[in-house]
Amino acid sequence: MLIGLFGLLGYLIGGIPFAVPVVRLLSGQDVRSTGSGNVGARNSLRVAGAWAGVLVLVLDALKALIPMLFADSILADQWPVALVGITAVLGHCYSPYLLVRSLKTPWQHWRHWLLIVGGQGLATGLGVISVLAPILALPLLALGAFFALGLKRSSWAALIMIGTAPLAAYFLGYASFVWISIGACAIIILSKLWQDYPFKD
Numbered sequence: 251m252l253i254g255l256f257g258l259l260g261y262l263i264g265g266i267p268f269a270v271p272v273v274r275l276l277s278g279q280d281v282r283s284t285g286s287g288n289v290g291a292r293n294s295l296r297v298a299g300a301w302a303g304v305l306v307l308v309l310d311a312l313k314a315l316i317p318m319l320f321a322d323s324i325l326a327d328q329w330p331v332a333l334v335g336i337t338a339v340l341g342h343c344y345s346p347y348l349l350v351r352s353l354k355t356p357w358q359h360w361r362h363w364l365l366i367v368g369g370q371g372l373a374t375g376l377g378v379i380s381v382l383a384p385i386l387a388l389p390l391l392a393l394g395a396f397f398a399l400g401l402k403r404s405s406w407a408a409l410i411m412i413g414t415a416p417l418a419a420y421f422l423g424y425a426s427f428v429w430i431s432i433g434a435c436a437i438i439i440l441s442k443l444w445q446d447y448p449f450k451d
Contacts, residue, residue, distance in 0.1 A: 252325070252330075253325070253330040256317075256321045256333070256334050257330075257333050257337045258337070259317055260314070260317050260318075260333070260334035260335065260336070260337035260338040260341065261337040261338065261340055261341040262341060262346065263313050263316075263317050263341065264313045264314060264317075264337060264339060264340065264341025264342045264345075264374055265341035265342065265344075265345035265346045265348070265368070266313060266341075267282075267289040267345055267347060267348060267368070267369070268305075268306055268310060268313075269289040269290060269291070269293070269294045269302075269306045269310075269369065270282065270289060272294060272298070272306050272309070273294050273306075276298045276299065276301060276302045276305075277297060277298035277299070277302065279297055279298065281293055281294055281298070282348075284297045285297045288369055288370065289345070289348065289368060289369045290306065290310065290370050290371075290372070290373065291303050291304075291306040291307035291310060291369075291372075291373050292370075293369075294306040306373070307373045308373075310369065310374050310377070311373045311374060311376050311377035311380065312377060313338050313341075313342060313374050313377060314335045314338035314339065314374045314375070314378045314381070315377040315378075315380055315381055317334050317335075317338060318331050318332075318334050318335050318338075318377075318378065318381045318382075319381065321334045328425070328427050329427050331381070332378075332427050332428070332430075332431035333431075335377070335378035335381065335382065335431060335435065336378070336431055336434050336435055336438070338374055338377070338378070339371045339374045339375050339378060339435045339438050340438055342368055342369050342371045342373075343368045343369065343370065343371040343438055343439065343441070343442045344367050344368050345367060345368040348367045349367050368442070369442070370408060370439060370442045370443060371435070371438060371439040371442055372394075372408045372411065372412060372439060375412055375415070375432075375435045375436070375439050376390065376391070378431070378432065379415055379432060382419070382424070382427075382431060382432060383415075383418075383419045383424055383428055383429075383432065385422070386415060386418055386419060386422075389418075390411045390414070390415060390418075391411075393410060393411055393414070394407040394408065394410070394411040395407070397410060408439075408443060409440070409443055412435070412436045412439045412440065412443075413436060413440070415432050415436060416429045416430075416432040416433035416436055417429075419432050
């Protein structure tokens with residue numbers, strides 16, 4: 251029962267679309283109807299500038315990090331802590347608040363639907379990694395920055411970062427719950443990355 255409540259808590263916190271108030275505050279625009287329409291850090295950067303992108307990135311990471319640390323302080327088992335992180339990523343990608351809003355939007359295409367119900371989840375996934383395998387967080391950010399800034403391929407950066415994370419955790423000898431949980435987050439995030447296929451940004 252308690253584990254289920256923590257999982258629900260992770261989902262509800264993860265679903266908070268921080269990009270909406272941040273972009274509105276800094277630019278007066280609605281991030282959901284500007285740029286790609288995505289409520290993540292990348293579209294916030296495009297619409298409202300660097301400060302908006304960085305702030306949304308940090309807030310989206312904290313959506314997983316803080317509930318996981320809270321669960322860790324109460325629960326003895328590590329699997330429920332990992333579950334909170336997974337449900338936070340799920341909430342960010344498929345926000346309960348944006349799902350309700352999407353029902354009022356005329357159906358256009360499945361990729362359009364994916365865009366309007368949540369972000370891609372990469373920042374929230376990094377929050378999960380920061381708790382479960384903190385040694386991986388900075389190298390993954392550096393790898394992502396190389397592709398995003400050096401090669402101008404932000405979608406490829408996201409794909410490579412989240413794709414290599416569970417493998418890296420496995421080969422570094424982390425416990426099974428770590429790489430399995432990161433892998434579960436990766437599957438959720440990759441389901442959202444398909445909206446950018448064939449990754450030509």
